[in-house]
Amino acid sequence: MHRVAVIGLGRFGLTLASQLGRNGVEVLAIDRSGALVEAVKDDVAVAVRLDSTDEDALTAQDIAKVDVCVIAIGENFEASLLTTTIVKKLGVKHIVCRAQTAIHAEIFRRLGADEIIQPETQAGEELARKLANPHLEDTIRLGDGYSLIELRVPKAFLGKSLEQLNLRVKYQVNLVALKRNSPPQSGSVGLERIYVPLPGEVLQPNDILVLVGSDAALADLPKE
Amino acid sequence: MHRVAVIGLGRFGLTLASQLGRNGVEVLAIDRSGALVEAVKDDVAVAVRLDSTDEDALTAQDIAKVDVCVIAIGENFEASLLTTTIVKKLGVKHIVCRAQTAIHAEIFRRLGADEIIQPETQAGEELARKLANPHLEDTIRLGDGYSLIELRVPKAFLGKSLEQLNLRVKYQVNLVALKRNSPPQSGSVGLERIYVPLPGEVLQPNDILVLVGSDAALADLPKE
Ligand SMILES: Nc1ncnc2c1ncn2[C@@H]1O[C@H](COP(=O)(O)OP(=O)(O)OP(=O)(O)O)[C@@H](O)[C@H]1O
Numbered sequence: 304m305h306r307v308a309v310i311g312l313g314r315f316g317l318t319l320a321s322q323l324g325r326n327g328v329e330v331l332a333i334d335r336s337g338a339l340v341e342a343v344k345d346d347v348a349v350a351v352r353l354d355s356t357d358e359d360a361l362t363a364q365d366i367a368k369v370d371v372c373v374i375a376i377g378e379n380f381e382a383s384l385l386t387t388t389i390v391k392k393l394g395v396k397h398i399v400c401r402a403q404t405a406i407h408a409e410i411f412r413r414l415g416a417d418e419i420i421q422p423e424t425q426a427g428e429e430l431a432r433k434l435a436n437p438h439l440e441d442t443i444r445l446g447d448g449y450s451l452i453e454l455r456v457p458k459a460f461l462g463k464s465l466e467q468l469n470l471r472v473k474y475q476v477n478l479v480a481l482k483r484n485s486p487p488q489s490g491s492v493g494l495e496r497i498y499v500p501l502p503g504e505v506l507q508p509n510d511i512l513v514l515v516g517s518d519a520a521l522a523d524l525p526k527e
Numbered sequence: 528m529h530r531v532a533v534i535g536l537g538r539f540g541l542t543l544a545s546q547l548g549r550n551g552v553e554v555l556a557i558d559r560s561g562a563l564v565e566a567v568k569d570d571v572a573v574a575v576r577l578d579s580t581d582e583d584a585l586t587a588q589d590i591a592k593v594d595v596c597v598i599a600i601g602e603n604f605e606a607s608l609l610t611t612t613i614v615k616k617l618g619v620k621h622i623v624c625r626a627q628t629a630i631h632a633e634i635f636r637r638l639g640a641d642e643i644i645q646p647e648t649q650a651g652e653e654l655a656r657k658l659a660n661p662h663l664e665d666t667i668r669l670g671d672g673y674s675l676i677e678l679r680v681p682k683a684f685l686g687k688s689l690e691q692l693n694l695r696v697k698y699q700v701n702l703v704a705l706k707r708n709s710p711p712q713s714g715s716v717g718l719e720r721i722y723v724p725l726p727g728e729v730l731q732p733n734d735i736l737v738l739v740g741s742d743a744a745l746a747d748l749p750k751e
Pocket residue numbers: 310311312313314315316333334335336339353354355356375376377378379382647
């Protein structure tokens with residue numbers, strides 16, 4: 304995506320615009336607040352103060368030429384809807400809309416949004432998964448029914464080598480990497496190493512196993 | 528985490544409380560809005576309408592007994608600060624605070640927050656990474672310098688078997704899984720399968736490779 308327009312520079316839009324700009328993407332940042340336009344102008348190619356419900360103003364910025372337009376307006380639903388409709392009409396190829404709820408999301412889709420972001424809802428789901436599974440350091444869904452998880456080494460595995468444990472055959476999971484913490488030496492903080500272990504590697508307390516497999520296989524692993 | 532208190536039932540807090548409750552965690556959901564307490568009460572163990580800046584009211588709910596307290600108040604910074612101070616004083620073990628900016632986050636940490644969530648900022652960073660790297664379907668940092676990526680199969684790999692490609696030796700990356708899309712049949716939508724491929728698997732157009740390796744090794748892979 305070489306050229307991205309970001310409309311609405313609240314915390315979501317401002318972070319998005321400045322991170323993209325700093326990573327070499329050509330960004331057109333738009334907000335009706337002069338202060339926010341000012342705040343972002345050093346990070347982006349073009350920062351413009353305008354009202355995005357004004358079709359002529361958007362056309363004057365050549366918004367149809369961007370690869371992606373992100374409508375990051377949050378609270379102002381009416382402005383967000385009008386802007387989506389205008390941008391769709393002007394022929395922008397890929398439209399990402401921020402929505403407050405699933406019902407708002409459905410409305411944006413019907414108006415032509417290709418992708419929906421719900422920062423607050425998604426953050427709530429993510430924290431819920433993390434708190435509901437404390438023995439998992441992290442869980443990533445790879446696709447239907449497959450996940451990557453980070454699991455604290457179960458007691459039953461301590462002192463055994465990966466070869467002895469034979470995880471692929473016994474549990475149908477793939478050990479992708481090992482995270483090992485070395486304890487802090489006086490005056491320094493402990494160090495975390497991550498690496499692809501050899502079959503002879505013996506598991507130690509505090510090791511974290513990075514595993515991939517079907518959700519059913521991962522659920523069958525011993526938890527502690 | 529068996530018992531979690533969620534204070535503030537905006538979109539972030541409400542999603543968090545109801546998802547936790549539906550996943551078998553004992554949730555104490557708190558908000559000063561009766562309507563929101565009502566909306567969540569079927570999903571959680573206890574839903575209470577109270578003002579979280581009222582220390583007596585929080586004490587009456589035995590908030591000190593929870594494993595984690597999440598302060599999900601967004602706009603109302605003063606209430607969020609007061610609540611954090613009270614909850615810390617009452618001895619809650621693990622406090623998660625929602626913060627609007629990095630400066631707010633620093634204040635919460637000094638008042639005793641163990642963990643900070645910034646939904647809007649984090650969503651902005653995540654979308655920026657995704658838009659800045661379109662050939663990557665997804666990227667997950669596993670730890671310093673190691674990542675998991677999903678890469679659309681480069682043209683140079685098409686028609687070759689995994690054994691021929693010998694990714695571990697030639698590129699020092701570990702192919703963890705393959706995502707393969709079968710095209711839609713008339714009247715049905717296409718199907719995505721994800722599986723751990725055998726060495727004889729021949730790569731096809733639209734395949735997605737799920738790979739793990741050091742960031743340097745991953746950056747050396749052909750991109751198209
Ligand atoms: N018609 C409009 N034209 C241009 N910018 C607009 C328009 N309406 C709203 N905005 C801008 O959109 C930005 C984000 O919207 P708003 O502040 O409503 O959302 P928010 O939910 O508070 O954002 P965040 O949660 O990302 O901080 C604001 O900076 C506002 O000035």
